[in-house]
Amino acid sequence: MAKKLTKEAKLKIIMNDFKLFARNFIKIVDNNGDTVPFVLNAEQEEFIKNMEKYNIVLKGRQIGLSTVTLALMVFYAITKPNTNYLIMTHHNKVSKELFKRLKFMYKNLPIDKYPSIFPKVVHDNRDEFTLSNGSKIVIGTASGEDNISGVTWDIIQLSEMAKYPNDEIMEEVLSTSIPALRKSSDAKIIIESTSLGYSYFSELFMKAWRGNSTFKPFFFSWLVDGYHKLFKQVFDEAEAWFKANNHGRRMTYEDLDHDEKILRDKYGATYRQLMFRRYYIATNSLDKFRREFPTTPDEAFMETSKSIFDTNKIIERLQYVIPPVETKEVYDVLPDVLKQYINKNLFIYHLPKPKMRMYAGVDVASGQGGDYSTMSIFDADGQQVASFFANDIPVYLFAEIVDALGRFYNYAFICVERNSLGLPLLERLRKDYGYMNLLKQKVFDQKGKRKMQLGFQTTNVTKPIIINDMKEMFELGMINIECVRTLEEMKIYQEDSKGRMGNKKGKSNFDDMVISVAMACQALKQSKYYVDI
Numbered sequence: 455m456a457k458k459l460t461k462e463a464k465l466k467i468i469m470n471d472f473k474l475f476a477r478n479f480i481k482i483v484d485n486n487g488d489t490v491p492f493v494l495n496a497e498q499e500e501f502i503k504n505m506e507k508y509n510i511v512l513k514g515r516q517i518g519l520s521t522v523t524l525a526l527m528v529f530y531a532i533t534k535p536n537t538n539y540l541i542m543t544h545h546n547k548v549s550k551e552l553f554k555r556l557k558f559m560y561k562n563l564p565i566d567k568y569p570s571i572f573p574k575v576v577h578d579n580r581d582e583f584t585l586s587n588g589s590k591i592v593i594g595t596a597s598g599e600d601n602i603s604g605v606t607w608d609i610i611q612l613s614e615m616a617k618y619p620n621d622e623i624m625e626e627v628l629s630t631s632i633p634a635l636r637k638s639s640d641a642k643i644i645i646e647s648t649s650l651g652y653s654y655f656s657e658l659f660m661k662a663w664r665g666n667s668t669f670k671p672f673f674f675s676w677l678v679d680g681y682h683k684l685f686k687q688v689f690d691e692a693e694a695w696f697k698a699n700n701h702g703r704r705m706t707y708e709d710l711d712h713d714e715k716i717l718r719d720k721y722g723a724t725y726r727q728l729m730f731r732r733y734y735i736a737t738n739s740l741d742k743f744r745r746e747f748p749t750t751p752d753e754a755f756m757e758t759s760k761s762i763f764d765t766n767k768i769i770e771r772l773q774y775v776i777p778p779v780e781t782k783e784v785y786d787v788l789p790d791v792l793k794q795y796i797n798k799n800l801f802i803y804h805l806p807k808p809k810m811r812m813y814a815g816v817d818v819a820s821g822q823g824g825d826y827s828t829m830s831i832f833d834a835d836g837q838q839v840a841s842f843f844a845n846d847i848p849v850y851l852f853a854e855i856v857d858a859l860g861r862f863y864n865y866a867f868i869c870v871e872r873n874s875l876g877l878p879l880l881e882r883l884r885k886d887y888g889y890m891n892l893l894k895q896k897v898f899d900q901k902g903k904r905k906m907q908l909g910f911q912t913t914n915v916t917k918p919i920i921i922n923d924m925k926e927m928f929e930l931g932m933i934n935i936e937c938v939r940t941l942e943e944m945k946i947y948q949e950d951s952k953g954r955m956g957n958k959k960g961k962s963n964f965d966d967m968v969i970s971v972a973m974a975c976q977a978l979k980q981s982k983y984y985v986d987i
Contacts, residue, residue, distance in 0.1 A: 481562035511646035536588035544617035621654035649754035676747030692733035812866035815973025853882035872909030
């Protein structure tokens, strides 16, 4: 028979286990306004169990990630003397509200029952909460003074980062936070936010989500179990609303529209969830639902009313892109000049098939750390086979790369954007490398005579044409894009009020892959070959 634990032994176990500590000691106010023990939901448990040093969370509304982080700070501040915790939000009022909730958790601890376990409060004002064991919790706002520098922090919570004033502030806050974090295994940065279109936060999250970051990504869609309990009352309202408008019956498969069938068949949405979704959209809008209650990360950041390309089709494509071929599988067959770039700048999705024609588009940059030099290659069927991008390669070296890639892919028919940097690249391809399979554009000289010139000249007239050609070919399935960077650029490629096209979303975002694919589409349209293969 197992020996019964003493009260002291039980207390020791609780004080060493956050989940038990929360259930036994932390109190929160639930949606009904009642003060209840903090029992972690499945999503909160998943986060606590799997979080690492750097964490980034994309969430729907009110899933409880802010609450569990606050409770974690209270737990650590009590059990780990001389530690420091920072809560930062986008607005002073929001920071104060989070601070109020944290203080509520502390003040409802059984301090009188266990005075030797819980440290006393020695300093409590609107910005700082300090305990007698030397631990303190501080609040700050992203648009205020620097609250980060000068202190070594054990947990930094950057709450609702997508709502910080601008991308520059988001980047600055994070870059200041990382060196300020304590060099210990328990120290953590926790970025958590709902989405708000494309921003530094969305770029940071998607890099982590696609496995290209040191941050551990967490995503909780509106279909997780937590919402069933959290929004029970609203779910009940939605079901009653549906029944009132459908002769008293519940939703069935025959009632579903196209998007609802996808949610049901692909994502396992219940009819109760779908009634809630329809009820919310009828009350608000589809765009707001996707932002507040996303099904996928891509959907959370979509801006359907702004992008030139169909964002829904981009998101769907992103779910099925294939990974690039592993380095070891292509290294030996690549020309030597390309080997150093494989799976860093050069991504190969399919090796060339014998005698199959290939078509490529090229956009040239200076190689001085700004815009990217890019190349996109497709086979005759419209399947993307390779992509290349780099912003630190000078034109003369990029010409060598374009020549090597073109020849590797069956002497591809290449369309180069003819601009101030494209002209020297075209000259090197033709004169230095003898590359003959280059697109030529028909133009008229000042004497009215028609002539052929190498490359494609983009102007205010021709640019909308090539972008709309690319849009048509992509959305009608005439080309199949595998490059994630290209698809991400397409999501934010816009036309402004003056008719200018491009990426209008900040200094760190580019449209160079879009242009190279648009050039490749022109090569596919001409469908010529000036050489035998």
